[in-house]
Amino acid sequence: MSSESLIANLSSDLAPVQRRSMVREGGLVLALGAAELALFLGLGVMRPDISHMAGSPYLMWRVGSLGLLAVVACVLAIRSFSPTARPRRGLVLACALAVAAIVGGAFVTPDGASERALFDRIDPSSGILCATSIFVLSLPIVALLGALMRRAAPTQPRLSALASGIAAGACGAFVFAFCCPFNDPLYVVVWYTVGCVAVAAAARWRLPRRFRL
Amino acid sequence: MATASRERPSRTAPDGWSSLMEAAQNGHGGAYRRLLGEMSEWLTRYFQRRLPPGDVDDAVQETLLAIHRRRHTYDPQHPLGPWLAAIAKNKWVDQLRSLARRPVDELPDDIAVGDHEASVVSSSVLASLLDELRPAQAQAILLVKVQGYSVEEASGKIGLSVSAVKMNIHRGLARLTAIIEKSPDVE
Numbered sequence: 355m356s357s358e359s360l361i362a363n364l365s366s367d368l369a370p371v372q373r374r375s376m377v378r379e380g381g382l383v384l385a386l387g388a389a390e391l392a393l394f395l396g397l398g399v400m401r402p403d404i405s406h407m408a409g410s411p412y413l414m415w416r417v418g419s420l421g422l423l424a425v426v427a428c429v430l431a432i433r434s435f436s437p438t439a440r441p442r443r444g445l446v447l448a449c450a451l452a453v454a455a456i457v458g459g460a461f462v463t464p465d466g467a468s469e470r471a472l473f474d475r476i477d478p479s480s481g482i483l484c485a486t487s488i489f490v491l492s493l494p495i496v497a498l499l500g501a502l503m504r505r506a507a508p509t510q511p512r513l514s515a516l517a518s519g520i521a522a523g524a525c526g527a528f529v530f531a532f533c534c535p536f537n538d539p540l541y542v543v544v545w546y547t548v549g550c551v552a553v554a555a556a557a558r559w560r561l562p563r564r565f566r567l
Numbered sequence: 568m569a570t571a572s573r574e575r576p577s578r579t580a581p582d583g584w585s586s587l588m589e590a591a592q593n594g595h596g597g598a599y600r601r602l603l604g605e606m607s608e609w610l611t612r613y614f615q616r617r618l619p620p621g622d623v624d625d626a627v628q629e630t631l632l633a634i635h636r637r638r639h640t641y642d643p644q645h646p647l648g649p650w651l652a653a654i655a656k657n658k659w660v661d662q663l664r665s666l667a668r669r670p671v672d673e674l675p676d677d678i679a680v681g682d683h684e685a686s687v688v689s690s691s692v693l694a695s696l697l698d699e700l701r702p703a704q705a706q707a708i709l710l711v712k713v714q715g716y717s718v719e720e721a722s723g724k725i726g727l728s729v730s731a732v733k734m735n736i737h738r739g740l741a742r743l744t745a746i747i748e749k750s751p752d753v754e
Binding site: 360 | 596603639642643
């Protein structure tokens with residue numbers, strides 16, 4: 355088929371299209387995250403002392419840093435779906451934010467926590483459960499971001515997929531932060547990072563395979 | 568289209584392209600046809616500089632299809648050039664990857680031909696030397712010494728007497744010898 359024939363075919367019976375809107379896509383992700391949080395808390399799994407903990411530096415650090423990271427990463431992921439986007443700089447920003455959040459954990463460590471044995475502080479048996487929960491909670495977000503990515507036109511799909519994974523992992527960790535009973539920042543840093551990295555790696559591996567510009 | 572003929576549409580895409588795409592997003596087939604036609608010309612030039620000639624049409628059509636499938640992702644508030652360039656670059660990379668995956672057939676031994684370099688160079692040098700002669704001398708030498716006609720046959724073709732043809736050949740060759748001897752790069 356010649357290019358002229360192709361152009362004639364493409365332009366005949368042309369239907370109007372709904373333009374992509376980043377605000378609408380961001381609203382969808384926000385709505386899904388809010389619904390997931392409401393459903394999760396509605397199941398009665400919120401930690402019982404959450405009202406007592408409200409205002410404590412530890413909870414502010416945990417929820418605040420994860421919430422900020424989730425918002426920033428979601429914005430970066432959605433922006434990266436544009437063909438003209440350059441996601442690399444945004445990913446560096448998200449990683450810098452994550453590192454800053456980890457470092458911030460050192461300032462909210464409860465008194466006496468650092469005197470315990472490292473293995474006890476990390477508590478791998480519980481930690482794996484937490485990381486798995488974060489992974490599961492992030493799946494709806496990563497599925498939505500994957501669908502939005504497929505409908506858009508990222509020209510660097512691997513980086514967009516990685517940004518989506520980081521965003522979904524941060525969202526999952528943010529939701530899980532309301533029910534996680536552990537107060538040691540070292541535990542949170544280790545296992546939340548494991549959960550987020552697992553989601554990011556899975557998204558980076560899986561999403562580009564389902565995408566074709 | 569004069570402004571769209573350069574390399575980078577980000578700088579040179581006409582403002583009209585944005586409005587044409589906006590109209591296309593609203594379902595205007597005529598605007599879309601015109602836009603794709605102009606883009607097709609630009610894409611052809613873009614890929615001609617980057618791909619083997621046999622792959623240019625494929626790349627252009629693949630890019631047009633991608634533009635069609637993703638036309639809803641264009642934001643009319645921004646220039647169309649960077650959007651088009653990003654998609655074209657992506658398709659270029661795809662084509663390069665497919666080129667790399669394509670099996671390479673070994674050429675048969677009997678496809679080789681003799682080296683024509685010497686005759687090509689000689690022909691080029693002779694043409695430039697003959698330009699230095701009077702037309703009647705150059706024509707006589709070309710017919711008799713290069714193309715192999717007899718003096719009589721050349722006489723009939725040129726319309727001069729046999730002796731005049733001989734004279735032109737003689738004087739022409741003498742002048743060529745003198746030119747060659749004066750030339751500094753003759754070994």
